[in-house]
Amino acid sequence: MWHKGTPGTPVKPLALQSLDHSQLYQRRVQNLLDEQNHDIEESDKFSPTTGDYEDLSEHSWTDDRNSVSSAVWSSSQPLSSSLSSNNSPPLLPARTSTMAKQSSQLTREDARSDVHLIGNRITGNMSLGNMFCSRCGDGFEPHEKIVNSNGELWHTQCFVCAQCFRPFPDGTFYEFEGRKYCEHDFHVLFAPCCGKCGEFVIGRVIKAMNANWHPRCFRCEVCSKELADLGFIRNQGRALCHECNAQAKAVGLGKYICHKCHGVIDDKPLRFRGEVYHPYHFNCASCKIELNSDAREVKSRPGFTSNEMNELYCLRCHDKMGIPICGACRRPIEERVVTALGKHWHVEHFVCAKCEKPFLGHRHYEKKGLAYCETHYHQLFGNLCFVCNQVIAGDVFTALNKAWCVHHFACSVCDQKMNQKTKFYECDLKPVCKKCYDKYPAELRRRLRKTHEATPKKASV
Amino acid sequence: MNQAPVSCIPNSKMSKAKKVLDEARSTGNPELDLMEKGISSFEEMPGLLNMANITRLTLSHNKIVDVPPGLANLVNLEILTLFNNYIEELPVSLSSMPKLRILNLGMNRLNALPRGFGAFPVLEVLDLTYNNLNEESFPANFFILETLRALYLGDNDFEFIPPEIGQLKNLQILVLRDNDLIELPKEIGDLTRLRELHIQGNRLTVLPPEIGQLDLVGNKSVLKMDYNPWVAPIADQLQVGISHVIDYIRSETYRYLFSRHVSVRGPPPPKYIDKTNKLSRNRRNL
Numbered sequence: 243m244w245h246k247g248t249p250g251t252p253v254k255p256l257a258l259q260s261l262d263h264s265q266l267y268q269r270r271v272q273n274l275l276d277e278q279n280h281d282i283e284e285s286d287k288f289s290p291t292t293g294d295y296e297d298l299s300e301h302s303w304t305d306d307r308n309s310v311s312s313a314v315w316s317s318s319q320p321l322s323s324s325l326s327s328n329n330s331p332p333l334l335p336a337r338t339s340t341m342a343k344q345s346s347q348l349t350r351e352d353a354r355s356d357v358h359l360i361g362n363r364i365t366g367n368m369s370l371g372n373m374f375c376s377r378c379g380d381g382f383e384p385h386e387k388i389v390n391s392n393g394e395l396w397h398t399q400c401f402v403c404a405q406c407f408r409p410f411p412d413g414t415f416y417e418f419e420g421r422k423y424c425e426h427d428f429h430v431l432f433a434p435c436c437g438k439c440g441e442f443v444i445g446r447v448i449k450a451m452n453a454n455w456h457p458r459c460f461r462c463e464v465c466s467k468e469l470a471d472l473g474f475i476r477n478q479g480r481a482l483c484h485e486c487n488a489q490a491k492a493v494g495l496g497k498y499i500c501h502k503c504h505g506v507i508d509d510k511p512l513r514f515r516g517e518v519y520h521p522y523h524f525n526c527a528s529c530k531i532e533l534n535s536d537a538r539e540v541k542s543r544p545g546f547t548s549n550e551m552n553e554l555y556c557l558r559c560h561d562k563m564g565i566p567i568c569g570a571c572r573r574p575i576e577e578r579v580v581t582a583l584g585k586h587w588h589v590e591h592f593v594c595a596k597c598e599k600p601f602l603g604h605r606h607y608e609k610k611g612l613a614y615c616e617t618h619y620h621q622l623f624g625n626l627c628f629v630c631n632q633v634i635a636g637d638v639f640t641a642l643n644k645a646w647c648v649h650h651f652a653c654s655v656c657d658q659k660m661n662q663k664t665k666f667y668e669c670d671l672k673p674v675c676k677k678c679y680d681k682y683p684a685e686l687r688r689r690l691r692k693t694h695e696a697t698p699k700k701a702s703v
Numbered sequence: 704m705n706q707a708p709v710s711c712i713p714n715s716k717m718s719k720a721k722k723v724l725d726e727a728r729s730t731g732n733p734e735l736d737l738m739e740k741g742i743s744s745f746e747e748m749p750g751l752l753n754m755a756n757i758t759r760l761t762l763s764h765n766k767i768v769d770v771p772p773g774l775a776n777l778v779n780l781e782i783l784t785l786f787n788n789y790i791e792e793l794p795v796s797l798s799s800m801p802k803l804r805i806l807n808l809g810m811n812r813l814n815a816l817p818r819g820f821g822a823f824p825v826l827e828v829l830d831l832t833y834n835n836l837n838e839e840s841f842p843a844n845f846f847i848l849e850t851l852r853a854l855y856l857g858d859n860d861f862e863f864i865p866p867e868i869g870q871l872k873n874l875q876i877l878v879l880r881d882n883d884l885i886e887l888p889k890e891i892g893d894l895t896r897l898r899e900l901h902i903q904g905n906r907l908t909v910l911p912p913e914i915g916q917l918d919l920v921g922n923k924s925v926l927k928m929d930y931n932p933w934v935a936p937i938a939d940q941l942q943v944g945i946s947h948v949i950d951y952i953r954s955e956t957y958r959y960l961f962s963r964h965v966s967v968r969g970p971p972p973p974k975y976i977d978k979t980n981k982l983s984r985n986r987r988n989l
Contacts, residue, residue: 631827643899643925655786656738657761670857670878670901681764681787683982
């Protein structure tokens with residue numbers, strides 16, 4: 243008797259998928275080749291090989307879309323899952339070939355088989371006598387349940403996973419190289435693992451960088467953008483999106499990437515609001531001329547670090563804007579301005595003419611249009627007091643090729659203090675007050691007078 | 704000039720100096736002005752040599768003959784002015800004064816300097832103008848005064864300057880006006896910091912070419928060289944200006960002229976300054 247719906251042997255149509263053996267082989271060989279060619283292919287352009295996500299029933303085997311050479315995992319929905327909604331197993335992949343020509347030997351029917359329990363409906367020349375189990379080759383007892391899968395017949399105890407010899411859970415099996423596997427073993431044996439998360443890849447498989455990936459796991463290593471549909475570029479063992487690769491390449495060449503068009507900036511970049519650009523993306527804020535790299539970013543609020551308000555001007559307009567120009571480097575001063583010697587200076591460019599160290603707010607001394615630090619001013623221009631031989635801090639008396647602190651200016655004979663109003667005589671370029679000079683012997687005064695005939699003998703400070 | 708004996712000091716003069724000293728002692732003023740007080744001896748300034756705090760002592764226009772060795776007790780003295788006195792000799796101890804920077808001995812009657820006079824530790828300005836000094840007056844080690852920046856030797860009797868003058872590395876001012884100099888040592892060219900050189904009123908005919916190494920033509924430099932019997936080329940350049948003289952003595956032409964001049968040197972030019980009436984001579988002439 244043919245029983246129908248016996249408990250324990252669910253009467254369910256089973257999906258059967260098959261995989262072309264030669265394709266798996268080819269894929270493995272291809273992987274090996276990829277690994278060998280790894281170095282050569284560095285930074286070459288790649289497109290990820292991707293499989294379609296469509297159900298096999300909708301899959302066109304002669305379609306040339308998957309022209310990339312390698313196997314693709316496609317998911318196909320087992321028929322069982324269409325029957326049981328909530329408890330259905332996850333979408334199961336089936337190995338198929340993407341090479342249309344080679345896969346042509348596969349038929350749709352091969353990939354999708356229904357398994358029936360043969361019931362009373364067996365008709366025609368089908369009789370128990372010429373039916374044999376596909377596994378053990380033995381015949382069938384009358385009333386014995388017979389599994390019919392795609393025309394092949396099995397004892398129920400023979401219709402088991404080729405790996406674990408257990409019945410197929412829910413009747414779902416996967417066929418490969420003529421053998422049938424339960425879902426678990428099929429995955430363990432044949433399903434690809436994601437190169438990132440290590441999980442089985444079910445559904446669409448991205449083959450790239452000598453590994454398989456979930457589409458959501460295959461991302462640009464720099465910006466984490468999903469690469470499955472964008473394509474990628476291998477750069478030193480990394481998969482990068484086109485933008486990141488261009489940037490990495492430019493950095494390697496010491497060049498900048500335009501923040502706007504993401505192209506490499508071959509000439510001088512234009513810096514604007516903290517980013518670099520091709521100058522030609524901008525126009526002068528004043529005369530609207532297309533900018534070149536001479537353009538200047540003008541801080542609308544000088545001294546503030548925020549640069550959102552900055553504007554770009556061509557050099558010509560910029561120089562007309564009244565921005566002070568440094569007297570040393572001839573460049574505009576956008577930070578602190580030092581005004582001295584009738585010019586403006588960058589703080590760091592206002593330096594001693596002798597030692598070239600910036601004054602940085604320290605006192606400077608001016609002489610003939612040049613500025614000097616205290617030390618070098620006195621070293622060069624000798625403003626050491628003749629009496630104390632120290633640098634003269636305050637006001638200076640200058641006379642007779644010498645200098646004095648105001649309080650050290652005195653008659654060289656009697657040491658009495660003199661001021662700028664005191665009349666004094668000169669002897670050997672030393673100041674002599676009138677009182678002392680009058681005490682000089684007459685013959686000396688006569689000689690001194692003679693010597694000074696050409697020049698006035700009285701000098702005032 | 705009336706030379707009163709030391710013993711006959713009028714009381715008024717003595718009290719004048721004393722008053723200044725008393726005042727300085729009471730106020731603690733470290734600067735002593737005692738010029739033109741008729742002082743002829745340090746004895747007229749009782750207690751002065753114990754005032755170790757004073758930094759300046761001015762005794763110009765007095766009649767001091769002897770400087771006591773005890774003056775060196777004033778260890779804080781920085782400026783000592785003895786201009787226009789009758790000093791003939793100085794104590795050896797003077798050069799040991801540890802802080803003396805400016806020493807003015809101008810217009811005295813010094814014929815010689817004491818031995819060890821170069822030992823001043825910090826002397827910067829030494830004025831010996833208008834004395835009776837000559838090349839024999841310098842003690843052997845005089846030119847070790849490394850700190851000296853001004854040396855005034857005008858109105859003295861030098862005919863030569865010792866070549867050791869080149870050791871005064873810090874010398875900026877050298878005054879040799881109105882001496883009897885016949886020649887200058889080439890070592891003056893070693894005084895790299897010299898910016899004032901007064902050699903007017905001497906008997907110089909040529910300058911050592913080494914002077915050309917010095918910066919004496921800058922706007923901070925002075926070279927006074929009039930009133931000398933210069934050889935014609937120098938005299939001609941001097942007519943045009945000091946810078947022309949310097950340019951000339953830097954030339955090869957001048958080097959040649961100089962070497963020839965030195966090798967066939969004739970008798971020195973006569974002294975042409977009559978110094979017999981010099982005040983510094985008076986004592987000797989008495």
